[in-house]
Amino acid sequence: MDRKYLYxxxxxxxxxxxxxxxxxxxxxxxxxxxxxDVVVSCHGPNDDPQVSFxxxxxxxxxxxxxxxxxxxxxIRRGNYGMEPALRCYCxxxxxxxxxxxxxFSACTDKMDPITIYIEPNNLEAVDVTQGAAGxxxxxxxxGSMNMDIKEAxxxxxxxxxxxxxxxYSSVNNGYNGSVSLSSSGPKASFRxxxxxxxxxxxxxxxGETVLHSGYEKGNVSASASFxxxxxxxxxxxxxxxxxxxxxxxxxQMDTRRAQANIASASYITQHERKVLKQxxxxxxxxxxxxxxDNSQRTxxxxxxxxxxxxxxxxxxxxxxxxxxKNNQIDLRGDxxxxxxxxxxxxxxxxxxxxxxxxxxxxxxxxxxxxxxxEWDITQNHILKFNVRNEVMHTDLTTDAGKEQxxxxxxxxxxxxxxxxxxxxxxxxxxxHVSINLTGAYGSSAPGGNQLYGYYLFTALDNYDYIGNxxxxxxKSLQGDVNVAYRDKIVGLSVTGYYHKLYDYIIGNIxxxxxxxTIGAYGVKQYFNIPEAFITGSEASVSVNLRQGFQSMxxxxxxxxxxxxxSAVPMLSPLRxxxxxxxxxxxxxxxxxxxxxxxKDRVNTSVGEITSPAYAxxxxxxxxxxxxxxxxxxxxxxxENVLDAKYREYSDWGTVLRPGRNFVVYVSYSFGK
Amino acid sequence: MKTFLHTGCALISIWLLLxxxxxxxENTTLYPIPANLKMITSGYAMGAATKVEVYAANDLFIGYxxxxxxxxxxxxxxxxxxxxxxxxxxxxxGSGTSQSGPVENPTSTQAVNGxxxxxxxFTKPTASNSNWALSMxxxxxxxxxxxSFAGTVSVVQPSPAKAYSLIAKDDSASLFVCLLQPAxxxxxxxxxxxxxxxxxxxxxxxxxxxxxxxxxxxxxSMSGMNSPxxxxxxxxxxxxxxGKVDFIMSGEWQINMSLLHNTALADSSHYFDLSL
Numbered sequence: 001m002d003r004k005y006l007y008x009x010x011x012x013x014x015x016x017x018x019x020x021x022x023x024x025x026x027x028x029x030x031x032x033x034x035x036x037d038v039v040v041s042c043h044g045p046n047d048d049p050q051v052s053f054x055x056x057x058x059x060x061x062x063x064x065x066x067x068x069x070x071x072x073x074x075i076r077r078g079n080y081g082m083e084p085a086l087r088c089y090c091x092x093x094x095x096x097x098x099x100x101x102x103x104f105s106a107c108t109d110k111m112d113p114i115t116i117y118i119e120p121n122n123l124e125a126v127d128v129t130q131g132a133a134g135x136x137x138x139x140x141x142x143g144s145m146n147m148d149i150k151e152a153x154x155x156x157x158x159x160x161x162x163x164x165x166x167x168y169s170s171v172n173n174g175y176n177g178s179v180s181l182s183s184s185g186p187k188a189s190f191r192x193x194x195x196x197x198x199x200x201x202x203x204x205x206x207g208e209t210v211l212h213s214g215y216e217k218g219n220v221s222a223s224a225s226f227x228x229x230x231x232x233x234x235x236x237x238x239x240x241x242x243x244x245x246x247x248x249x250x251x252q253m254d255t256r257r258a259q260a261n262i263a264s265a266s267y268i269t270q271h272e273r274k275v276l277k278q279x280x281x282x283x284x285x286x287x288x289x290x291x292x293d294n295s296q297r298t299x300x301x302x303x304x305x306x307x308x309x310x311x312x313x314x315x316x317x318x319x320x321x322x323x324x325k326n327n328q329i330d331l332r333g334d335x336x337x338x339x340x341x342x343x344x345x346x347x348x349x350x351x352x353x354x355x356x357x358x359x360x361x362x363x364x365x366x367x368x369x370x371x372x373x374e375w376d377i378t379q380n381h382i383l384k385f386n387v388r389n390e391v392m393h394t395d396l397t398t399d400a401g402k403e404q405x406x407x408x409x410x411x412x413x414x415x416x417x418x419x420x421x422x423x424x425x426x427x428x429x430x431x432h433v434s435i436n437l438t439g440a441y442g443s444s445a446p447g448g449n450q451l452y453g454y455y456l457f458t459a460l461d462n463y464d465y466i467g468n469x470x471x472x473x474x475k476s477l478q479g480d481v482n483v484a485y486r487d488k489i490v491g492l493s494v495t496g497y498y499h500k501l502y503d504y505i506i507g508n509i510x511x512x513x514x515x516x517t518i519g520a521y522g523v524k525q526y527f528n529i530p531e532a533f534i535t536g537s538e539a540s541v542s543v544n545l546r547q548g549f550q551s552m553x554x555x556x557x558x559x560x561x562x563x564x565x566s567a568v569p570m571l572s573p574l575r576x577x578x579x580x581x582x583x584x585x586x587x588x589x590x591x592x593x594x595x596x597x598x599k600d601r602v603n604t605s606v607g608e609i610t611s612p613a614y615a616x617x618x619x620x621x622x623x624x625x626x627x628x629x630x631x632x633x634x635x636x637x638x639e640n641v642l643d644a645k646y647r648e649y650s651d652w653g654t655v656l657r658p659g660r661n662f663v664v665y666v667s668y669s670f671g672k
Numbered sequence: 673m674k675t676f677l678h679t680g681c682a683l684i685s686i687w688l689l690l691x692x693x694x695x696x697x698e699n700t701t702l703y704p705i706p707a708n709l710k711m712i713t714s715g716y717a718m719g720a721a722t723k724v725e726v727y728a729a730n731d732l733f734i735g736y737x738x739x740x741x742x743x744x745x746x747x748x749x750x751x752x753x754x755x756x757x758x759x760x761x762x763x764x765x766g767s768g769t770s771q772s773g774p775v776e777n778p779t780s781t782q783a784v785n786g787x788x789x790x791x792x793x794f795t796k797p798t799a800s801n802s803n804w805a806l807s808m809x810x811x812x813x814x815x816x817x818x819x820s821f822a823g824t825v826s827v828v829q830p831s832p833a834k835a836y837s838l839i840a841k842d843d844s845a846s847l848f849v850c851l852l853q854p855a856x857x858x859x860x861x862x863x864x865x866x867x868x869x870x871x872x873x874x875x876x877x878x879x880x881x882x883x884x885x886x887x888x889x890x891x892x893s894m895s896g897m898n899s900p901x902x903x904x905x906x907x908x909x910x911x912x913x914x915g916k917v918d919f920i921m922s923g924e925w926q927i928n929m930s931l932l933h934n935t936a937l938a939d940s941s942h943y944f945d946l947s948l
Contacts (some may be wrong), residue, residue: 301895346923348893352947354923357859403860407901407918455920514890514898516921523900 061176062115062123062147070538070554071130072145073572075110076651077459078248079172079202079658080215081255083113085650086130087497088534088558088570089142092447093474097137097146099237100282100318101264102366106290106310108342108359108449108456111248111255115147117241117262119195121163121178122221124148131478131499132420132442135388136332136370139418141442141476141501151235152182152189152225159184161671171639171661172214174199180221188226195219201247204656205645212247212254212296213655235266245296250652251459252517253292253306262286278320285313301518302349306358308342323373330386332370339363339397340448344516356516360401362452364394366445368418382426390418392445396452404454405469412452412469418443422478432487438480446471450505450526455516458507458524460652461607464515465507466525474528475502491542498535503528504562506569506606534560534568548583562603569606573599573649586625592618599649609654614646622665629672635665703751703786709740713823717810720819721746722755724810727787732804732827734794735835736850736867741778741788743810753783756811761792766801773804774848774869774877776910781813793869793877794827795837795848832945840931840938846871847880849929849942852912857919857948864905864917864927879911883938886930889917893924922948 063082066072074082075090086094096114097103103114125148129136134144164179180193200214220240227233239262246255264284271277293305314336321329342359368390375383395413396402405412422440429435446468449456453467477500484493507524515523536558543551555576560568575596582589595615602608622635643660651657709727717724723744728737743752761773776791798804807822835850853865864887869877885906889899905915919925924947930940 302893346894348923351893351924354891354893354921356921400859403858404920406860407920513900514896516894516897518895 062118062120065120065123066115066126066145068577069126069128070540070556071143072128073570073648073650075570076648076655076657077109077111077250077653078215078246078254079199079210079213080197080217080246081111081113081116081243081248083110084115084145085570086128086143086145087536088560088568088572090570092450093140093444094142095134095137095140095144095146097144098239098262099149099151099264100137100146100316101262101284101286102138102312102314102336102338103260103262103286103288104310104312104338104340104448106288106308106340106342107255107258107292108306108308108453109248109251109253109292109459111246111251111292112243112258112260112288112290116217116243117219117239117260118147118149119178119193119219119221121165121180121195122150122191122193122219122239124150131422131438131480131497132440132476133386133422133424133438133478135386135420135422135442136330136372138334138366138368139388139390139420139443139445141444141474141478141499149221149237149239150180150191150193150223151237152191152223153184154186154189154225154227154233155184156186159671161669163667163669165665165667167663167665169199169661169663171658172199172202174202184225186227188224190225191221191223193219193221202658205640205643205659207643207659208656210249210655212249215243215246215255217241217243217246217258231270233266233268233270235268237264237266238262247296249655252297252300252457253294253304254296255290256293256295256305257289257291259289260286275322276319277322278318280318281315282317283315285311287311302346304344304346306342306344308340308359310338310340312336312338326376328374330370330372330374333368334370335365335367337363337365338448341398341401356454357398357401357404358454358456359448360396360404360452360454361398362394362401362412362448363397364392364445364448366390366392380428382428383423384426385423386421388418388420390420392416392418394448394451401452405452408466409469414451414469414471416443416445416473418445418473432485434482434484434486436480436482436484438478438482440476440478440480442476442478444474446473446505446526453526455523457515457517457520458607461507461524461605462519462521463507463509463524463607464517464520464522466510466513466523468526471505471526472503472528474505476500477502489544491540491544493538493540495538496536499533499560501532501534502530504532504568505529506562529563531563532560532568534558534571536560536572550581550583551579552581553578566605567601567603567608569603569608570650571599571601573597573611575649587623588621590618590620592620594618596648611647611649611651614644614648616644616646617641629670631667631669633665633667633669635663637661637663637665639663703742703753703783705742705787712739713806713825715821715823716746717743717808717812717819717821720810720812720817721815722752722810722812722817722819722821723749724808724821724823726806726823726825732792732794732825733830733834734797734827735830735833736852737792737794739790739792739806741790741808742786743783743788743812745812745814751783751786752812752814753786754781754813755783755788756781756809756813757788757790758809759790759792760807760809761794761804762807763794763796763802763804770875771795772875772877774867774879774911793835793848793850793867795835795877796827797829798825798827832947834944836942838931838939838942840933842933842936842938845880845938847931847939848877849931851927851944853914854917854946857925857946859919859922859948861901861916861918864902864915866905866913866929867911868913868931869911879909881907881909881911882933883907883913884932884934885913885915886932887915887917888928888930889919890926890928891921891923892926894921897921899925919946919948 130143178195182191241260243258266282288310294300316334319331341361346354370388372386420442424438455464480497482495513523538556541553557574579592598613620637639661714725725742727740759775774793778788854862870880903916905913927944931938
């Protein structure tokens with residue numbers, strides 16, 4: 001039996017149990033409700049009101065949740081599987097981690113970002129740190145985004161929680177269903193969650209169907225926690241994720257099948273009264289398989305398949321220390337090794353198949369040490385600094401890969417030293433005013449594709465890309481300033497930043513090479529350019545009136561240039577989200593505008609195209625009914641009410657985003 | 673004393689016999705014929721007291737064939753490792769006409785691993801009314817005797833072709849071009865080697881050093897995608913031109929050949945097909 005039907009059957013069985021559970025009278029109140037438990041924190045600016053506001057919306061995918069976080073954007077190649085970016089940093093420039101674990105794409109076209117492996121029903125928190133200061137999870141110039149999954153947690157009393165939710169989207173005839181069940185006690189606790197999604201091709205603004213944009217996937221998560229004694233816990237986590245026929249209209253291929261197995265074991269100790277406050281040691285392993293092909297593209301000049309694998313094994317140890325009354329020290333040591341390989345098989349008519357290692361088997365190993373100290377000098381002055389040093393060694397591991405790369409170079413091994421350091425000073429002034437100053441230096445190692453990619457086609461600029469094992473790591477010197485005012489009613493926050501980049505990596509055309517991809521313009525290779533800079537600003541204004549009115553407004557804009565004066569890729573035009581919500585008892589209604597000015601300054605050499613200005617209107621309403629230990633919730637949203645035809649600056653190609661979309665969400669939760 | 677001498681002589685004789693026996697055994701087992709070689713023809717070089725065995729990695733084909741010659745003392749069957757060998761390849765047709773093929777005699781009188789390595793170029797396949805004869809003059813440097821061997825060999829047309837003949841556009845010369853390397857193409861960098869022979873007469877082919885050879889490797893199934901970083905072959909001697917070609921993908925490749933006399937184009941209509 002096909003595994004996707006197995007997911008469906010499991011889901012249906014649990015949903016039936018949910019209906020039965022609705023008929024039961026239970027007495028305990030719920031402590032855990034799906035998305036409302038998602039805690040999103042953004043280091044640096046104090047954006048908690050913004051986060052609190054948006055987390056009340058029932059957003060069906062983790063991607064949509066991330067898209068609401070200021071400074072986070074999504075590189076869109078399809079309606080699912082969007083690649084997260086922080087400001088204008090992406091790929092190897094940022095750390096994307098799941099529960100602190102490193103997970104790398106098996107797809108050379110980045111169809112499988114880490115964000116697809118965690119579903120809203122098992123997403124506990126998102127921790128975003130912009131810039132080089134986010135080096136806890138690895139050396140970086142762009143920042144870090146760590147998504148914590150909901151883990152089983154032991155409780156003094158025996159408790160059971162159950163949640164099921166379903167949603168339907170009209171724009172793509174999409175159905176999402178999820179269930180999660182947890183059982184906890186003093187010695188052990190367990191949690192399982194299942195999610196199934198199925199969506200067809202969506203309709204863009206105006207009603208045209210965007211072909212190859214549907215998707216189907218299932219996700220299973222399981223967690224077990226065992227209390228060894230009052231201070232020691234062992235936590236086991238597993239996530240299994242399957243995807244089928246995930247369309248990417250901006251690319252030439254689609255995901256035919258994707259599979260991820262992510263497992264970890266953690267040993268945690270708590271020592272409340274000692275200098276050593278907490279330790280966590282985790283070992284983890286994940287295997288990702290991804291198969292893309294163009295079997296559904298009738299206009300393809302030749303059938304082809306591109307399978308890829310990614311295996312990552314790693315461990316880290318976190319230690320939290322109390323250095324006196326005013327110091328909090330965070331230490332971390334980590335190591336991980338990632339093996340990736342991808343290939344392409346082409347099937348010309350009446351001829352033998354053509355085969356190429358598009359990413360020859362390569363092993364990248366990282367080892368790093370991190371230390372941070374938050375020093376409360378006085379009640380009004382806080383100094384926080386962190387330092388990290390990391391070393392990466394990488395090389396091709398297969399003879400076939402080395403022979404293939406012998407066309408360009410015999411030297412494929414490289415070692416990088418990646419230092420990072422940041423200092424943040426915070427002044428908490430009178431009248432609810434605060435100022436944060438951050439200075440940082442960071443470095444990022446080149447990614448696997450940038451080092452060893454072999455004629456990897458990039459649809460954005462229609463070029464085949466060749467890696468460059470001689471690439472230097474990217475470096476950045478950064479300064480951020482944040483000024484904030486916050487009282488019970490009004491919250492204001494303005495952040496300005498300026499980042500100087502060194503050895504920025506970008507692809508340049510190399511002459512004398514013909515592309516492998518039929519129809520590609522040519523061949524590019526990755527090179528370092530001496531300098532670049534980005535600067536920008538992010539602002540938020542929140543109003544919270546006692547009469548039930550709330551308003552949240554966010555704005556961001558970025559500007560930057562490469563050393564030749566051209567634009568840094570992925571710069572955001574002035575963009576904002578303005579929302580107003582009225583709540584009355586268990587009802588709420590919300591109106592929201594999502595808008596951006598035109599982006600005319602683009603980097604055409606990497607394939608960016610201008611994006612026109614747009615403005616969307618979204619309307620949402622919801623009702624929550626609570627009876628004893630049961631909670632029913634219903635939400636209805638109309639997104640893109642005006643059916644606008646639009647695309648965002650980070651979208652690949654000219655594919656438009658979804659038009660008017662009616663979304664219905666219902667959930668039931670039970671706990672005792 | 674006499675008994676002692678007799679005993680000593682007997683022991684020395686036994687020791688010598690053992691040494692000879694060991695030598696013979698060593699000579700025949702020291703140089704085993706590699707398993708990947710197959711015998712093409714064998715016979716005796718009359719007058720040289722020498723048995724001749726000719727080996728090749730594959731059936732002989734139209735083009736440049738590397739052959740390996742093993743010589744044995746026809747009496748002791750011991751391997752002969754020092755000899756002067758002079759080859760000749762001759763095709764005779766039913767109509768009585770003859771045509772020779774270019775040859776490369778062993779470069780040394782000393783065998784390498786017991787074998788004398790040489791090359792023969794066949795220009796046409798064996799047919800019902802035509803046969804190739806591979807003959808050689810062998811001077812056994814052990815006994816200083818000279819003799820001749822001749823054997824009939826079968827030559828096939830390989831697929832894909834590994835040689836072609838042409839009439840040069842610029843001077844109407846009759847040329848025969850053979851592909852030597854890559855014999856077994858592999859992903860990545862490969863040596864690319866061809867030989868060019870100019871036919872002086874039906875019985876005489878001469879290595880030609882006068883051409884500039886230009887190559888272009890492409891995959892026809894990939895809309896003519898080219899190989900990067902190739903190096904055009906340059907003359908290295910004895911009709912050989914050596915360059916480099918890179919294969920970035922397995923599949924069917926086509927190496928387009930252009931021969932120029934300085935800037936005058938002699939031919940650009942031929943190519944070699946390679947599969948990897």
